[in-house]
Amino acid sequence: MLTVHMHVNDHEGAAVVSADYSAETVRDFAGALYILAQQIEADGAIIGHIKGFTEPSGAAAFSITDVSSGVSVIYKTDVKLGLTAICYNITPETLAEYVLDAIRSAACNQALEAELCSENHTENI
Amino acid sequence: MTILLLAGFLGSGKTSILLRLAKFLTGGEASAVIIENEIGEIGVDTRLLEATGLRMKEVFGGCICCGSSGQLIDDIASIRAEYEPDYIIIEATGVAYPAAIRAEIEEAFGIRARVLGIADCKRWERLWNAMPMLIGDQLGCADMILVNKCDTASPEARDDALTVLKTINPSAPLRPVSATVDVYDWKGLWKEFLQC
Numbered sequence: 390m391l392t393v394h395m396h397v398n399d400h401e402g403a404a405v406v407s408a409d410y411s412a413e414t415v416r417d418f419a420g421a422l423y424i425l426a427q428q429i430e431a432d433g434a435i436i437g438h439i440k441g442f443t444e445p446s447g448a449a450a451f452s453i454t455d456v457s458s459g460v461s462v463i464y465k466t467d468v469k470l471g472l473t474a475i476c477y478n479i480t481p482e483t484l485a486e487y488v489l490d491a492i493r494s495a496a497c498n499q500a501l502e503a504e505l506c507s508e509n510h511t512e513n514i
Numbered sequence: 515m516t517i518l519l520l521a522g523f524l525g526s527g528k529t530s531i532l533l534r535l536a537k538f539l540t541g542g543e544a545s546a547v548i549i550e551n552e553i554g555e556i557g558v559d560t561r562l563l564e565a566t567g568l569r570m571k572e573v574f575g576g577c578i579c580c581g582s583s584g585q586l587i588d589d590i591a592s593i594r595a596e597y598e599p600d601y602i603i604i605e606a607t608g609v610a611y612p613a614a615i616r617a618e619i620e621e622a623f624g625i626r627a628r629v630l631g632i633a634d635c636k637r638w639e640r641l642w643n644a645m646p647m648l649i650g651d652q653l654g655c656a657d658m659i660l661v662n663k664c665d666t667a668s669p670e671a672r673d674d675a676l677t678v679l680k681t682i683n684p685s686a687p688l689r690p691v692s693a694t695v696d697v698y699d700w701k702g703l704w705k706e707f708l709q710c
């Protein structure tokens with residue numbers, strides 16, 4: 390189970406969502422950001438900026454044993470991942486839902502168990 | 515001490531440009547301190563800049579052109595007292611109004627900050643149509659404008675951006691670049707900007 394620390398607010402008309410969490414295994418964080426961007430644009434919203442990081446850097450190991458299995462990406466225990474999404478024409482709450490969807494997909498589709506709220510909070514997914 | 519202010523919309527390339535500028539300044543043995551202002555509670559750009567070994571001060575949560583302007587002035591004062599750097603480079607948030615920041619700095623220190631505007635050539639038409647007031651204010655007061663991401667924009671998109679930028683800011687030199695590409699005369703650009 391992942392614990393995601395989130396900050397959800399708005400700034401001068403922009404929806405701002407920041408989220409960070411620690412994970413043992415993250416399959417495709419960059420791909421998750423791409424899915425997030427697709428979801429936002431499909432909604433007709435405007436992406437200001439979506440940016441993410443991993444910490445500490447260089448903590449990933451990559452492994453491939455056969456083409457059909459693809460590349461396994463394995464992170465050290467307690468690698469921290471985080472992102473900030475700043476978008477327009479979308480509510481902060483909707484953006485927060487999309488961010489959690491993206492984190493869920495990066496964490497191999499783990500189920501979301503808690504409800505969203507609009508203030509700073511922690512989600513268990 | 516010279517204060518440089520990087521301004522431009524979200525995702526326009528300010529941090530990438532800042533990395534090049536800081537490398538140029540410190541490569542010539544000048545000292546520089548960066549003040550990084552980010553919206554959101556997680557310092558993504560700060561982490562990236564810190565990893566390069568640059569001296570940093572971060573301002574989180576609020577925007578320095580409005581609620582956090584007092585903190586900016588305090589930070590500049592303490593940096594000047596502690597480090598006496600040749601340059602302070604301020605990266606504003608992507609929704610900041612640089613004219614207001616420049617006015618605050620001039621009032622507090624009697625120093626006129628040089629503003630480097632960064633325009634997103636790739637997304638120009640979409641962003642200009644959606645928020646012309648913000649982008650016009652951000653780039654209208656710039657001493658020089660870098661028209662970034664030219665390598666990924668069509669020539670027509672670049673020309674459209676240049677045409678509009680000339681009306682927004684008739685006096686600022688406009689320089690098409692790509693922050694991720696070395697082919698441009700970056701040294702020449704920085705020398706030109708520092709003499710604006």
